Amino acid sequence: MTTPNTPSQNPTAEPTINKPAPVTPVLTxxxxxxxxxxxxxxxxxxxxxxxxxxxxxxxxxxxELVKASGLRGRGGAGFPAGVKWSFMPPNEDKPHYLVINADEGEPGTCKDIPLMMADPHSLIEGCVIASYAMRAHHCFIYVRGEALHCIRRLNAAVREAKAAGYLGRDILGSGFDLEIVVHAGAGAYICGEETALLDSLEGRRGQPRLKPPFPAAAGLYGAPTTINNVETIASVPFIVNGGADWFRTMGTEKSPGPKIYSISGHVTNPGQFEAPLGTTLRELLEMAGGMKDGVPLKFWTPGGSSTPMFTAEHLDVPLDFEGAAGAGSMLGTTAVMVFNETVSVPWAVMKWSQFYEHESCGKCTPCREGTYWLTGILERMLDGKGTPGDIDTLLDICDNILGRSFCALGDGAVSPITSGIKYFRDEFLALCAKNTGDQNAATASPALAGAHS
Amino acid sequence: MTGSNTGSTYGGSSVGAGTTHQETVGDTDVLGISPVAAEHLVTEFVEDLSVFDGIVAKARAIVLRYPDSRSALLPMLHLVQSVEGRVSQAGIQFCAAQLDLAPAEVSAVATFYTMYKRKTCGEHLVSVCTNTLCAALGGDDIYNKLGEHLGEDGKKLGHNETVGEPGAPGSVTLEHAECLAACDLGPVIQVNYEYFDNQTADSAVALVDALRAGEKPAPTRGAPLRDFRTAELELAGFWPEDEADYRASVDGPSAAVETLRGAKLAEDRGWTAKPYPAKAPLPEVEKK
Known part of the structure; x- marks a missing residue:
């Protein structure tokens, strides 16, 4: 077992000829x-x-520039941004729309909100450039309602940009017109799913749509639409100024560029660290001053609660899209939540399950019913009334949600459970310890599994 | 379906044995058995909308922002909350009338989203993050402590419950919230959606005591504190008209130590991204 408190590698001591600095402030x-x-x-x-x-x-x-830069979507899925843009039809038979997903709500994720507060104009400038590239004349920034100060700053930025001629009609004499509307959400995690966001922006319940058709063909108001994350679009002005090769001086071949890593939880100095993609937790912990009070690391998420958890075994996994996937998780939103040995994994998993149950939109059965039963079973286990059979039931339900739900919320809901059981099955079993002697309880009929006693 | 129903569907129960359901079971006194007080079981949806006379122009201004009027619904629901501190049946009818929708369509939307409140909110809405990370750092304790502290007669104040006369000065509504996207600053609380970061049970109690006493403590990130209804007006897209007030709210603090941690570390150690090349022309593409 490695000791995260005393990292063996000192990033500053390594040769730095072609290697970028450990922290590479671009967006920040x-x-x-x-x-x-x-x-x-x-x-x-x-x-x-x-x-x-x-x-x-x-x-x-x-x-072409954004394609060449290799910029990948920063909202979690990592789809190449330039390729996404190229799906927009070249003609303008229907109006084109650019929609910014600023509905940051994935547990652990806290990068877009500080970005929009600190540097709203970088997002506005990125919106104008991206809209120009996609021939959109109307752009919407959908910000989660709870992020009031961001909404305020973005509105102020739109106002200033318009007065200075960076927005509105005939921008800088180019003949290109663009309006940006800052739109406040109303408290629904599911609206971070891009098609649910579109429904919400159309004034409906935020429930996902069937794909295809993809938004580039039929998005907002049935017209060609591209939805991009805040951090993705805010990266664009820097790529335009620095070029694709400059952007690729940071990160890896397949995951180029810098990325804002948000380190939270049981570390000495939590915060936002913009580092090249492929940075490891060991390096991030070094920047964040190590584990708080020296209490050892137990588990962590590479990119929010929907990304399967990692343990101290994974300190040296490169946190880029390939590295995280290769180690059995996902890069997600680089929301690095760090938990020390004092935290019970089944408890954490139960809390996350309660979140997914609350946020399930109810449209599809696997997710709506599945998250309800998963939460019920976990709550019962935490209440000391679980049986070892419950673990199998949990995994069975997860198996029936993963890949079978309408959108990725269901997939995300099973991640903490399956990864938690994978690495910490003993902790789940320990919850059942006092019930294992009772054979009737241990072999309880599956028909009763999950029922609140 | 005709009268051939044998009633076997429900395991031999008499339900469904008659020609129609109603014939079988007779009339039910819905009001009599309802757990909800009769005045909440509105049978005829005719509300007095005069309370919204002052926001008609604003509602129309929202509609003009969008290519399709229905997109105005979410901001408009925030707007009616700025008047009543909740979305009432009257608020639903107001939105429906403005957007030419059925009240049921508006209701379906209003009930989907957490931020639309069905009970009148206090002067202040206190939201405590109890998602996993904040909870592990003390968020659960904070929420429990506030519930006890604000409770009366030995009863804890629960989720979405209000202490004080709702809307009156010093009244406070408590809620537990899902992740508020300030995890590096946890445990975190919002008051009227302004951030109060790095809280403890003690600091949270001091915060709500100040709110109860009519004070307006400064958020760690956000505009100078006003009230829930003003926040809702801003969410609808309406900002202070007085220039000084407007600047003060936009310029409210945002740069927490945690936010700047990476940038500061880089500055201290002289770390930067590589400089731009002298020339970075846009790529050539074939003319179409």
């Missing part, structure tokens, strides 16, 4: 400036220079 580089959210500060720090450059080129050139 303006955050230390006073009133970083104001247009004045933004313009002094290269702000809107990428827009001028982009408007001097063609939409096809921008799409």
């Amino acid at each position: 580089k303006r955050w230390l400036s006073p009133t970083s959210w104001s247009l004045k500060t933004y313009e002094q720090l290269e702000g809107y220079s990428a827009l001028r450059k982009a408007l001097g080129g063609t939409p096809e050139q921008i799409v």
Whole structure:
């Protein structure tokens, strides 16, 4: 077992000829400036220079640039952004829309909210460039309602940008028009799912749509639509200014660029660390001052509660899309939640299950019913009334949700349970210890499994 | 279906044995057996909408933001909450009338989203994150402590319950919330959706005591504290008209130590991303 408190590798001691620095502030580089959210500060720090450059080129050139940069979606799925943009039809038979997914709510995820508070203009500039590339003249930023201060800052940024001619009609004399609307959600995790977000933006219950048709063919109001995460779009101005090769000086061949890692939980100095993709937890812990009070690491998530948990065995897994997947999880939103030995895994899993049960939209049966029963069983186990058979029942239900639910919420709901049981089955068994002597309880009829006693 | 129903469907029960369900079981006194007080079982949906006279212009302004009027529904529900502190039947009818929707369509949306409250909210809404990470850091304790502290007559204040006359000065509604996306600053509380970061049970008690006493403690991140209804007005997209108030709210703090941790570390150690190349032309593409 490795000891996360005393990392063996010191990032500063390594040769740095071609290696990027351990922390590479790009998206975060303006955050230390006073009133970083104001247009004045933004313009002094290269702000809107990428827009001028982009408007001097063609939409096809921008799409090609973003493709060449290898920028992958920062909302969790990692789909190549330039490829997604290229799905938008070249004609304008119907209006095109760009929708920004700023419905940050995945447990552990806290990168887009600080970004929108600290540097809203980078998102606005990215929106204008991306809209130009996709021939959209209407862009919506769907922000979760609880992020009021972000909504405020974004509105102020839109107002300033419009007054300065970066938004509205004939932007910077290019003939390109764009309106941006900042839209507040109303408290529903499911609206982070892109098609549920579209339904919500259309004034409906946020429930996912069947795909295909994909949004590029029939999205908002049935028109061609691209939905991108905040961090993805905010990266675009830097790629336009620096070029694809510069962007690729950070990260890996298949996962290029910098990424905001959000480290939370039982570490000495939690916070936001923008580092090249492929950074490991060992390196992140070094930056975050190690485990809090020296209490050893027990489990962690690489990118939110929907990504299967890791343990201290995984300290050196490169946190990029391939590395996390290769080790049996997903990169997700790089929401690195760190839990020490004091935390019970079944308890954590139960809490997450309660979350998924609450947030299940109810549209499909596997997720709606599955999350209800999973939570009931876990609550009963935590209440000391579980049996070893419950573990099999949990896994059986998970098996019936994974890949069978309408959208990825169901898949996410099973991740903590299956990974928790995979690495910490003994803890689940220990909850049943006082019931294992009772053979009737241990072999209870499956028909009763999950029932609240 | 005709009268051939044998009644066997329900395991031999008499239900369904008659020609129609009603013939079999007779009339039920719905009001008599309802667990809900009779005044809440509205049979005729005709509400007095005059309470919303002051926001008609705002409602129309919301509609103009969108290519399709129905997109205005979520902000409009925030707008009616800014008037009543909840979404009432009247609020639902108001939105329906503005958007040419059926009240049932608006109801279906209003009941889907957590932020639309069916009971009148206090002057302040206190949301405590009790998702796993915040809970592990003390969020559960904070929520329990606040429930006990704000409770009366030995009864804890529960989820979505209010202490004080709802809407009156010093009234506080308590709720437990799902992840509020401030995990590096946990345990976290929001008051009217402004952040109060790195809380403890003691600091949370001091916070609600101040709110109860009519004070407006400054959030760690967010605008100077107002009340729930003002926050709802902002969520509907309406900002302070007074320029000084507007600037003060936009310029409210946001840069927590945690937020800046990576950027500060890089600055201290001289770490940067590589500089841009001297020239980075846009790629050439074939003309179509």
